[in-house]
Amino acid sequence: MQFHLNGFRVGDPTIEPAIENAHRAEMPDTVDVLIVGSGPAGLVLAAQLSQFPSIRTRIVERRDGPLQMGQADGVACRTVEMFNAFGLGDRLLDEAYWVNETAFWRPAPDNRNAIHRTGRVQDTEPGLSEFPHVIVNQARIQEYLLDVMRRSARRFEPDYGLEFVELQRDDNHEYPVRVTLKRTDPARLDELVTVRARYVVGCDGSRSKVRTAIGQTLRGDAANHAWGVMDALAVSDFPDIRLKVAIQSASKGNLLIIPREGGYLVRFYVDLGDVTAENRDGLKQIKVERIIETAQSILHPYSLDVKEVAWFSVYEVGQRLTDRFDDAIASDGSSREPRVFIAGDACHTHSAKAGQGMNVSMQDGFNLGWKLGAVLEGRSDVSLLRTYSDERQPIAQELIDFDKEWSAMMAAPPKDPNRPEAGGVDPAELQAYFVRAGRYTAGVATRYKPATLTGEATHQALAKGFTIGTRFHSAPVVRVADAKPFHLGHAARADGRWRLYAFADASRRELHALCEHLNTSADSIVRLFTPEGADIDSVFDLRAVLQQPHREVSLDSLPALLLPRKGRYGLVDYEKAFTRDASADIFDERGIDRERGALVVVRPDQYVAHVLPLNAYAELNAFFKPIFRAR
Numbered sequence: 001m002q003f004h005l006n007g008f009r010v011g012d013p014t015i016e017p018a019i020e021n022a023h024r025a026e027m028p029d030t031v032d033v034l035i036v037g038s039g040p041a042g043l044v045l046a047a048q049l050s051q052f053p054s055i056r057t058r059i060v061e062r063r064d065g066p067l068q069m070g071q072a073d074g075v076a077c078r079t080v081e082m083f084n085a086f087g088l089g090d091r092l093l094d095e096a097y098w099v100n101e102t103a104f105w106r107p108a109p110d111n112r113n114a115i116h117r118t119g120r121v122q123d124t125e126p127g128l129s130e131f132p133h134v135i136v137n138q139a140r141i142q143e144y145l146l147d148v149m150r151r152s153a154r155r156f157e158p159d160y161g162l163e164f165v166e167l168q169r170d171d172n173h174e175y176p177v178r179v180t181l182k183r184t185d186p187a188r189l190d191e192l193v194t195v196r197a198r199y200v201v202g203c204d205g206s207r208s209k210v211r212t213a214i215g216q217t218l219r220g221d222a223a224n225h226a227w228g229v230m231d232a233l234a235v236s237d238f239p240d241i242r243l244k245v246a247i248q249s250a251s252k253g254n255l256l257i258i259p260r261e262g263g264y265l266v267r268f269y270v271d272l273g274d275v276t277a278e279n280r281d282g283l284k285q286i287k288v289e290r291i292i293e294t295a296q297s298i299l300h301p302y303s304l305d306v307k308e309v310a311w312f313s314v315y316e317v318g319q320r321l322t323d324r325f326d327d328a329i330a331s332d333g334s335s336r337e338p339r340v341f342i343a344g345d346a347c348h349t350h351s352a353k354a355g356q357g358m359n360v361s362m363q364d365g366f367n368l369g370w371k372l373g374a375v376l377e378g379r380s381d382v383s384l385l386r387t388y389s390d391e392r393q394p395i396a397q398e399l400i401d402f403d404k405e406w407s408a409m410m411a412a413p414p415k416d417p418n419r420p421e422a423g424g425v426d427p428a429e430l431q432a433y434f435v436r437a438g439r440y441t442a443g444v445a446t447r448y449k450p451a452t453l454t455g456e457a458t459h460q461a462l463a464k465g466f467t468i469g470t471r472f473h474s475a476p477v478v479r480v481a482d483a484k485p486f487h488l489g490h491a492a493r494a495d496g497r498w499r500l501y502a503f504a505d506a507s508r509r510e511l512h513a514l515c516e517h518l519n520t521s522a523d524s525i526v527r528l529f530t531p532e533g534a535d536i537d538s539v540f541d542l543r544a545v546l547q548q549p550h551r552e553v554s555l556d557s558l559p560a561l562l563l564p565r566k567g568r569y570g571l572v573d574y575e576k577a578f579t580r581d582a583s584a585d586i587f588d589e590r591g592i593d594r595e596r597g598a599l600v601v602v603r604p605d606q607y608v609a610h611v612l613p614l615n616a617y618a619e620l621n622a623f624f625k626p627i628f629r630a631r
Contacts, residue, residue, distance in 0.1 A: 001087065002575065005567040014087060015151045019053050022155040027058065027162070027195055030175045032376050034197040035059040036164045036210050040072070040138065041344030041361040042203030043145035047086060048369025050152035051495050055376050057156065058195070062163035062184050066146060069311055070138020071229075072358035073260065073267060074099075077129035078443030078471060079359045081606065082366055085494040088144045089131070096134035097261045099123045102434065103240045105247040106414050106427035112250040114301045119431045123244060125438045130474055130487055133442060136261050138358060161185035162193060164209045167200060169327070169339060174198075177339050199372060199385075201341045203365070206320075208346035214327040216342065218349065220320030220400070225411045226272040226283045228291035230312035231265055238302040241266060246434070247298055248414035248427055255298040256410065265310065270294045271411060275316050288312045319400040319407075322347045325364075325389035338385050341368060348396040350403045359443050360399055363605075364392050370496045370604035379529065379539065380628055387453055395446050402440045409433060444471055448607060455601070455610035455623055462598035463503065463611045465590030472499075472602045475589045476581040478550040480558075481574035485581060488545065492606065497541045499602040502614060503592045506546040506553055510597055510614040515559035517617050518542065525621060529628040535566040539628075543576050547587060547594060550579040 003013035033049055035042045038061040049057040075083075075096065083092050104119040124133050149156035165180040175196035183191040202210020206218065245257040253271030260267055270291050275283060288309050296304045325347045326338035344361030368388045374380035415424040439445040448454045448469040457468050465473060474489025492499050504511035518526045519536075530539050544562050546553055555563065555574070562576040580586050592598050601610040601623070612619055 002573070005571060007568070012151075016053075016153040018155050019153045022153065023157060027060075027159055027181075027193055028056070029194075030196045031056045031058045032198045033057045033372055034177075034179055034195060034200045036179075036200065036202050037061065037204035037208075037344075037346075038063075038066070038142070038158045039203055039205060039344060039361070040141060040145075040358045041346075041365045042201070043142050043149075044082075044362040044365030045201060045203065045343065045369045046156065046158075046365075047145045047148040048366060048494055048496075049373060050149045050154055050156045052373045052377060053153040055373060057154075059156075059158045060162040060164065060181060061158045061160050064161050064185060066158075067139045067142050070140075070142070071311075071313065072138040072141075073135050073258065074359070075134045075136055075141065076359045076441065076443030077124060077131050077133055078446075079362055080131035080134060081129060081471065081474070081489065082362065082494070083144070084131070084490060085492055085606065086145070086148050087493070088148070089490075091144060092136065092141075093131070093134065095140065095261055096136040097259050099133040099135060099244050099258075102244045102246065104427060104431045104434075105240075105245060107248070107250040107416075109417075112416070115247060115249060115299070117240065118427050120243075121431065121435055123438075124442050125435075128438065128442050128444060130489075135258060135267075140261075141358070161188075164202075164204060165192070167210070167213050167340065171336070171339075198376065199339055199341070201343060201368065202346045203343050203361075204346055206345040206349050208342060210340065211322065211342050211346045214340050214342070215331060216322040216324060216347070218320035218322055218347075220318065220349075225407075226275050226314060226316050228270040228272050228286060228288075228294070228312065228314045229267065230270070230288060230291050231260060231267050231310040232292075232306045233264055233308040233310070234266060235305045235307065236299070236303060238299055238304070246410065246430065248425070248430070249298045249300075250414065250416070252297040252300075253294060254410060254413075255295060268295050270298070272314065280316075283314060283316075286314050318349055319403050320349045321393070321396055321400055323393075325393050326385070328386060328389065337382050338389070341385075341388060343368060343392075347393075348400065350400060356399050356403055356440075360396060363443070363446070366494070366605045367392055370494075373496045374628075378629065379531070384452075384627065387451065390451065391448050391453070394449075398445075399440065402437065402445075406433070406437060406440075444473075446471065446607075452626055453603060453609055454607075455612075457611075459598075459611050459613060459616070462593045462596060462613065463590060463600050465592070466598075466600045466608050466611060468608050468611055470608055472600070472606050472608050473590065475586040476584045477545055477578035477586055478581050479575060480546075480550050480553050480577040480579060481555060483550055486578065488543070488578060488586065489606070491543060491575070492541070492602065494604075496604050497537070497539060498604060498609075500540055500542045501600040501602065502542065502544045502597070503587065503600065504544060504546060504597040504614060505594065506548050506557070508597075511544060511546075512559050514599070514614050514617075515542070515561040519559075519561045521617070523621060524617070525624045525628075528621075528630050529624065530631065532631060536561070536564050537566070537573070537576075543578065545586060546577065546579045548579055549582065553577070553579055 256269035258267040328338040343364035412425040
């Protein structure tokens with residue numbers, strides 16, 4: 001990380017200097033963004049907005065304090081990539097359980113009342129991400145994000161003990177959304193609080209009152225199949241107890257085992273059978289003893305001695321989705337500027353076994369956060385905010401379709417070779433589907449279609465491994481200035497900036513010409529859209545990746561734009577230029593045209609927006625002009 005840009009500071013460099021009146025204890029009359037709900041979606045959004053000191057953000061939560069014990073636990077590779085951009089990657093990986101392999105068990109052929117292992121595969125496809133799939137409690141995930149907020153210049157903390165009641169919208173007011181809140185703390189119980197906001201985001205869960213207030217409804221059906229889930233400290237002779245395991249028993253149901261962080265705790269997803277009108281109420285009253293007994297019977301002939309249950313629940317699988325994630329369509333059907341948004345479980349719900357719910361919710365917050373920042377800081381027109389629902393709603397639909405298929409397979413009994421007419425799922429088919437679906441469970445299957453923020457694939461052949469619309473797939477490089485081995489994607493922080501990665505041959509003129517254009521041309525995007533007096537990389541962070549070995553590249557041969565002077569002292573930023581890593585050449589790894597090079601444009605949320613030739617100045621301008629306001 002970089003620090004000391006605007007003067008030497010002692011102490012922890014991850015803590016930003018506090019701005020004046022950073023965080024008032026009492027709710028102010030007006031705010032720029034009001035977030036309702038401090039779950040994963042709300043806290044990622046808040047953490048992103050905390051990186052914009054000029055934006056006044058508040059987050060309200062009806063509980064009396066931070067979450068202590070969460071339900072979700074799976075953190076996809078893509079989510080770890082995002083957390084790394086917040087400076088949380090190392091902390092997360094140190095604490096979490098790493099899901100390295102998944103084992104599959106089915107009824108033994110000589111005794112269908114017992115189970116045996118039929119397969120064992122790598123959990124994540126090799127090369128899919130530099131980060132693993134990990135397990136860590138949702139409460140810890142949220143604590144990490146709270147720390148990001150606390151270390152920001154605004155010293156941001158949620159306002160606990162405040163419950164959303166209603167909102168009204170008045171577009172003639174500077175702060176058009178009037179929100180009524182109700183206190184839940186005993187000392188001031190039911191006292192009403194009113195606040196006006198420029199924007200409101202409902203991250204208040206599947207029973208979202210914000211969703212109801214904007215006339216949206218979750219649509220979809222429950223799968224009519226119940227599962228019990230428990231986190232337990234147990235003693236077992238089951239040999240794969242510290243692996244992720246999918247078990248199909250002949251007649252006792254199915255079981256999914258997820259080891260937890262810390263080396264001892266294990267999560268069990270226990271199949272409790274079909275839900276009917278007759279048994280639905282009874283299933284809600286199931287005791288933990290029933291879950292334990294069912295898990296023990298599925299694991300036969302292996303033993304399971306549960307010593308302590310940290311948490312348990314019973315739930316019915318359901319996948320539901322709203323038509324829109326904002327209020328851009330008024331009640332009379334007319335189109336208007338979106339002012340109220342919903343994210344996470346407020347607009348889509350998933351089963352737990354596909355590991356999508358928390359991960360997709362956090363990506364909602366990441367998608368919306370930088371867009372609100374750009375609009376509120378005046379760099380982009382309000383039309384940018386329409387892209388949130390346009391992008392995220394179809395992605396949620398795709399993931400729900402996958403989740404339905406995967407959940408159905410997990411709930412189905414195994415095929416009995418002696419009774420093929422009985423149906424069921426072949427265990428080999430389940431294992432094969434798990435491997436094929438790896439990109440979904442890793443969180444990297446998202447692909448945004450060509451639109452305002454995603455270009456056409458006209459020049460995709462220049463960088464085949466950076467597929468337009470997908471997340472930027474990092475690869476090893478070497479930093480020129482200090483010869484440090486580095487992952488290119490880790491240079492990007494969750495700071496709202498766009499990234500321009502110029503892949504080039506240092507001996508050719510294309511890179512110098514690009515830098516000259518961006519630095520001096522009156523119609524360059526840097527000159528058009530960088531605020532007056534701001535650092536030259538405050539909007540567009542240009543990085544170069546050269547084909548030559550790092551020892552063959554001299555700093556004084558680099559264009560001036562790759563050694564920008566920044567901050568109040570005009571200090572030189574030496575971390576803009578990289579070269580290929582000899583052990584894993586990024587030009588080969590990502591299919592980059594060595595002869596022509598490529599300019600890869602990456603959004604603030606780490607998705608590839610465009611691939612262009614290095615000299616495609618007009619196309620670069622044409623792409624960004626609808627996104628930014630000219631200076």
